[in-house]
Amino acid sequence: MPTYTSLENLRRRIDASILASLADDVNSPPDLNASETIAVVNQAISDGASLIDSYLLGRVDLSAVAVQASLERANATLALYFLYRRRYLDDALNPLALSKGAVVMHLSEVASGRVKIADADEGSPDPLVFSTTDEVERELSREKLRSYC
Numbered sequence: 766m767p768t769y770t771s772l773e774n775l776r777r778r779i780d781a782s783i784l785a786s787l788a789d790d791v792n793s794p795p796d797l798n799a800s801e802t803i804a805v806v807n808q809a810i811s812d813g814a815s816l817i818d819s820y821l822l823g824r825v826d827l828s829a830v831a832v833q834a835s836l837e838r839a840n841a842t843l844a845l846y847f848l849y850r851r852r853y854l855d856d857a858l859n860p861l862a863l864s865k866g867a868v869v870m871h872l873s874e875v876a877s878g879r880v881k882i883a884d885a886d887e888g889s890p891d892p893l894v895f896s897t898t899d900e901v902e903r904e905l906s907r908e909k910l911r912s913y914c
């Protein structure tokens with residue numbers, strides 16, 4: 766599974782001491798270079814990437830450079846959300862809950878084809894048709910509904 770951001774990218778986005786305090790449950794003071802802490806950060810990045818993939822995989826060309834830049838920001842936001850979630854189980858207290866919601870809403874819009882994730886995004890592929898029945902044929906009259914009761 767691809768990841769769209771990295772520990773180094775997160776270090777550029779948030780103070781290292783805050784990042785360490787979100788991920789380190791063992792050391793005092795928190796150590797961002799400890800292997801356990803790095804594993805926690807990588808798991809948060811992976812969780813964010815999985816969420817992105819659940820919306821976009823197979824719908825958007827994820828290899829385009831402009832798309833990658835957008836996914837990097839989205840993955841960083843989601844990873845930081847998941848790290849804060851370790852400390853604030855209630856989303857009302859999580860400072861990134863609204864940001865996560867905005868990212869998920871945007872991913873949903875991209876997945877549905879209503880918006881593009883980046884200029885290089887060719888849009889969603891044509892939806893697959895699973896029914897050959899016309900819409901009129903799917904409507905049930907009162908008589909048909911009574912026969913089911």
